[in-house]
Amino acid sequence: MTDTTLDPAIADLVRGAAWVTVCSGAGMSAESNVPTFRDAETGLWERFDPTELATPQAWSRDSAMVWAWYQWRAKLVRSTTPNPGHVALAEWADRRTVMVVTQNVDDLHERAGSAVTAHLHGSLFEPRCSHCDLPYSGIDADPEVATETLRVQPPSCPRCLSEVRPGVVWFGEPLPSHAWERAADAAAGCDLLIVVGTSGIVYPAASLPERALAAGIPVIEINPEPTPLSSLVTHFMQTTAAVGLPALLQEVPPAG
Numbered sequence: 001m002t003d004t005t006l007d008p009a010i011a012d013l014v015r016g017a018a019w020v021t022v023c024s025g026a027g028m029s030a031e032s033n034v035p036t037f038r039d040a041e042t043g044l045w046e047r048f049d050p051t052e053l054a055t056p057q058a059w060s061r062d063s064a065m066v067w068a069w070y071q072w073r074a075k076l077v078r079s080t081t082p083n084p085g086h087v088a089l090a091e092w093a094d095r096r097t098v099m100v101v102t103q104n105v106d107d108l109h110e111r112a113g114s115a116v117t118a119h120l121h122g123s124l125f126e127p128r129c130s131h132c133d134l135p136y137s138g139i140d141a142d143p144e145v146a147t148e149t150l151r152v153q154p155p156s157c158p159r160c161l162s163e164v165r166p167g168v169v170w171f172g173e174p175l176p177s178h179a180w181e182r183a184a185d186a187a188a189g190c191d192l193l194i195v196v197g198t199s200g201i202v203y204p205a206a207s208l209p210e211r212a213l214a215a216g217i218p219v220i221e222i223n224p225e226p227t228p229l230s231s232l233v234t235h236f237m238q239t240t241a242a243v244g245l246p247a248l249l250q251e252v253p254p255a256g
């Protein structure tokens, strides 16, 4: 999208949709300065490959390094704010039914005012016991007090004394089944699915737009770069989340 004029077919779809489900990925938060996995990391962690730290193997090998990396990411997210894309989705929910399904582990949708239907890959802010799953909220899990070092010993679970782990889904781990069920329902029942800021290569999240298309539900994709999904969707908007979502919202008349 090189100008601000919206394709009339996209405008019609958006106006006619009473229930919109949005599937967001790391690109949703890029304009809030939360790096995607593909962006080069800066500083302390630049020589590490995030996809190698986000694994159960990395945790078994060096839990103190993995804990420190997640504490650093949580601290980074705390220092950012929602962008106009997040804000547009929260405002959209005042006018229509909007369900947000996100692969993001940040809390920027919530801070913009959206009720998130499913955090498919968990949250940076919900650590839990690695053995008994008890949620952990001790002060030593607060990223504000984490030190900027390459290793921080994870806290111990007050119930079973095992190590507390980040509340995220690592590569190779199954998604939390309740989150996946909510996401699948949100994608199957909506009038319009919007996919924004995801490279569409991490499954099963990437299957949600495919399922919607197979069920005859129109799908709009927003991404500054084409993805494997772009040639399959109903409309591909080659733009960013903070530009594309407010442009769509302009087409949605206020409720009442």
Ligand SMILES: NC(=O)c1ccc[n+]([C@@H]2O[C@H](COP(=O)([O-])OP(=O)(O)OC[C@H]3O[C@@H](n4cnc5c(N)ncnc54)[C@H](O)[C@@H]3O)[C@@H](O)[C@H]2O)c1
Residues within 6 Å of the ligand: 024, 025, 026, 027, 028, 029, 030, 031, 034, 035, 036, 037, 038, 039, 103, 104, 105, 106, 121, 196, 197, 198, 199, 200, 201, 202, 222, 223, 224, 225, 227, 239, 240, 241, 242
């Ligand atoms: N903010 C976060 O919570 C965060 C950050 C990094 C990684 N992750 C995790 O990384 C995994 C990677 O999958 P993914 O597909 O979400 O991310 P990804 O890094 O694989 O892909 C990001 C996509 O966003 C697009 N993009 C970049 N800037 C954009 C913008 N301004 N507006 C819209 N799109 C933009 C890119 O072209 C790319 O297609 C996920 O499991 C996710 O949990 C999360």
Ligand SMILES: [Zn+2]
Residues within 6 Å of the ligand: 129, 130, 131, 132, 133, 134, 157, 158, 159, 160, 161, 162
């Ligand atoms: Zn425990």
